[in-house]
Structure formats: C-alpha cells, structure tokens
Amino acid sequence: MDEDRFKKVVINLTERLDLDVGINPETKEEGINIKNIPTSFDVEFIQEHKSKIIPIIKELKSKHVQLNISLEEELYKGLLEKSEIRGEKIEDYIVEILKNEMLYVEH
16 A cells, blocks of 8 residues: 555544554553544554554644534534535535635635
8 A cells, every 4th residue: 555545544544533642551662542443454454554553643643633613503404414515524524614714814
C-alpha cells in the first residue's frame, strides 16, 4: 500500500475508532488506545502496523482540536440533509462551512 493511501486508512481508523497514543502503565511501552469497538480486521491492521500508525496519530492529534457542539434539532436535520446530498459526513460538511466562513472573513 502506498504511503498516501496508508495515511488515509489511518486517518479513517483514527476517526472511526477514536484512536489515541498512550503509554502502557505495565510495560511503559508506547501504544495505541482504541476507544470505540474495532473489527477483527482493524485490530489485525493496527497490530501489524503499530510502529507506522503511532506517528500519524500523533501528527493528527497535534493538528486538530476536538470540539463538541450542541445544535438545535432543526438545524442538525438541515445540515444532515445537505451533507447527505453532497455524500459527506455531517462533521466534514460542518468543517467545510467553517473553513469557507474563515476564507470569507479574511478577504
């Protein structure tokens, strides 16, 4: 698998499984915390590529800030509908809206 595709797979896994890097208290070894339920394929992939995955997760976590927001139900439904029309996850659609707003403000 080429490096770009590998990174995309790791980004997907990180988002889907809420992956983070931590230290095993027993072994003091750096490892990957899996917060959501993985498939057996996910576990196998993570085990096989752990040393390549950890730096990517660290990079992702250093560049992103997690933000939890509360939306009125009607606003959420409207955003969800528009994101589905575009074939995007609602989170990606909201980020795109925010980025466009920042570009508009800067000009």
